[in-house]
Amino acid sequence: MPIYLDEVPDDMDNVPPPVTLRWLIFLLVILLVGVLLTLWQWTGDRSGMSFWFTALGLPFCIWGIMLVFRHVGYRLELNGEAGWNHECQNLKETEIERGQRFSWVLDTWVQTLAGRGTGSLNAAMDLAEPLLKTAPPRAGGIPVRHSPMTDFDSDPLALDKALEKVATRLKNTLALLPETLPCWLMFDCDAGLTAEKEAEVLQLLGQKSGRELRRLSAHGMSALDNWLDTRWDKPSVFIALAIKLRPSPQENDAEAIASMVLCNRKSHQFPEAVRLHRPQRSDHEALTKNIKYSLRWAGLTPDLIRRIWMTGEAVTDRPELNKACEDNALTLSLTDDIKNIDAVLGFAGLASPWIAVALAAGVVQEQGAQMIAAQPEPGSEDIWLASITAEERQKDVIRE
Incomplete structure (x- = not known):
C-alpha cells in the first residue's frame, strides 16, 4: 500500500x-x-x-x-x-x-514505433521528433493521429512473435538467478484480447521462461508497491509485462509492449543493475509534497535529480509538475531536463510507467539520478512518482 x-x-x-x-x-x-x-x-x-x-x-x-x-x-x-x-x-x-524499500532493475525491454529496445527509444527521445502520424486505425474508420507499430498491420502472428521474444529475454535473465527464487508476474493488457488469448500469453511466458510465474492481482505501479510490501522479507522476482495494442486508438495514443524484470535483492550476476525506488502515488494537487517523499525514499537531495520523464495528460498538460519542482528546489531545465515522452512517442497508457522507467534506467549510469512522473490511466487523477538511482550496494547479494 x-x-x-x-x-x-x-x-x-x-x-x-x-x-x-x-x-x-x-x-x-x-x-x-x-x-x-x-x-x-x-x-x-x-x-x-x-x-x-x-x-x-x-x-x-x-x-x-x-x-x-x-x-x-x-x-x-x-x-x-x-x-x-x-x-x-x-x-x-x-x-x-x-518507503525506503527498492528493487533492482535487472532487465528492460520495450517495443514501440521507434523500434525494439530502450536504446532506439532513447535515441528517438534525444532527437525529439514526434513519431505520431495521422493514419487509419487497424480496425478501420476515421484516420487518427497516433503512433502504431507497423509490424502488426499485416502480420496476424506479430503479437505471438513479439511475446516469444519477451519470453526468450525473460528466460535468459531468469537463468542467471537461483531457481528457488519465486517469480511474480504483473500482466496488463489493452489489446482487445479474449480471456482465452490472455491465458495463452501467460502460458507461453511460463513455458518459455522455464519458471512458475505467479500472477499478481494488482496492476501497474500498485502491483510493484504491493510486492515491495508483501514480498520484501524473502528474495523474489517481479516481472512486469504491459501490452497496449488498441485496434481503435484514441488521439495521440501510442502502441507499445514493455517488459521489465526486477528483484528485491542485489545479484552478483547483474553488477550494473540500477535501483528503482518505491513508487509514490499522488495527484496533481499534492505533487509538491509527494515529490519530497519520493526523494526521501531514495535518500536524494533535490540537486541530485538530473532528469524527469513524464507521461500522461495530468502531468504533461498542467503546470503543477513545474511548480512542484520549483517548490522542492529541483535544479532542472524545463526544456532539457524534463522529458515529455508523449510529445515524441504518444501516450502508451498502462505501459507508460514502465516505458518511463526503462528510459530512466537506460541513462542513469551516465547522467545521474532520474525521476519519473506517470499517469497510466487518462480517466484517473493518479500520478505515480518514482526515483531511479545507480548507487552501488554490496549487502544482500544473492549467491548461487
Missing part, C-alpha cells in the same frame, strides 16, 4: 503539571469556605478539637485528597503521552522504512 506519512498522528504536547499557585489559592478558598460553613451551621460550643477540625482540618484534608488525585492523574497523563508518542514514533519509523 502507498506510504502516507501525513496520516501518522502528531505527537501529543507536553502535559501541563499542576500549578502550585493555583492550588495554594484553592487551599485558601476551601479553608475560608470551611470556616464560614462551620460558623454558620455549628450549634455547639465553638471551641475544642471537634470545632477546629471541622472548620480547618476537614477542608484541608479534602484539599489534600484532591491534590493527590490531581498528581496521580498527572502521572497517568504523562505515561499516556509517552506511550502515544512512542507508538507514533514507531509508526513513523516503520512507514519510512517501508
Whole structure:
C-alpha cells in the first residue's frame, strides 16, 4: 500500500503539571469556605478539637485528597503521552522504512514505433521528433493521429512473435538467478484480447521462461508497491509485462509492449543493475509534497535529480509538475531536463510507467539520478512518482 506519512498522528504536547499557585489559592478558598460553613451551621460550643477540625482540618484534608488525585492523574497523563508518542514514533519509523524499500532493475525491454529496445527509444527521445502520424486505425474508420507499430498491420502472428521474444529475454535473465527464487508476474493488457488469448500469453511466458510465474492481482505501479510490501522479507522476482495494442486508438495514443524484470535483492550476476525506488502515488494537487517523499525514499537531495520523464495528460498538460519542482528546489531545465515522452512517442497508457522507467534506467549510469512522473490511466487523477538511482550496494547479494 502507498506510504502516507501525513496520516501518522502528531505527537501529543507536553502535559501541563499542576500549578502550585493555583492550588495554594484553592487551599485558601476551601479553608475560608470551611470556616464560614462551620460558623454558620455549628450549634455547639465553638471551641475544642471537634470545632477546629471541622472548620480547618476537614477542608484541608479534602484539599489534600484532591491534590493527590490531581498528581496521580498527572502521572497517568504523562505515561499516556509517552506511550502515544512512542507508538507514533514507531509508526513513523516503520512507514519510512517501508518507503525506503527498492528493487533492482535487472532487465528492460520495450517495443514501440521507434523500434525494439530502450536504446532506439532513447535515441528517438534525444532527437525529439514526434513519431505520431495521422493514419487509419487497424480496425478501420476515421484516420487518427497516433503512433502504431507497423509490424502488426499485416502480420496476424506479430503479437505471438513479439511475446516469444519477451519470453526468450525473460528466460535468459531468469537463468542467471537461483531457481528457488519465486517469480511474480504483473500482466496488463489493452489489446482487445479474449480471456482465452490472455491465458495463452501467460502460458507461453511460463513455458518459455522455464519458471512458475505467479500472477499478481494488482496492476501497474500498485502491483510493484504491493510486492515491495508483501514480498520484501524473502528474495523474489517481479516481472512486469504491459501490452497496449488498441485496434481503435484514441488521439495521440501510442502502441507499445514493455517488459521489465526486477528483484528485491542485489545479484552478483547483474553488477550494473540500477535501483528503482518505491513508487509514490499522488495527484496533481499534492505533487509538491509527494515529490519530497519520493526523494526521501531514495535518500536524494533535490540537486541530485538530473532528469524527469513524464507521461500522461495530468502531468504533461498542467503546470503543477513545474511548480512542484520549483517548490522542492529541483535544479532542472524545463526544456532539457524534463522529458515529455508523449510529445515524441504518444501516450502508451498502462505501459507508460514502465516505458518511463526503462528510459530512466537506460541513462542513469551516465547522467545521474532520474525521476519519473506517470499517469497510466487518462480517466484517473493518479500520478505515480518514482526515483531511479545507480548507487552501488554490496549487502544482500544473492549467491548461487
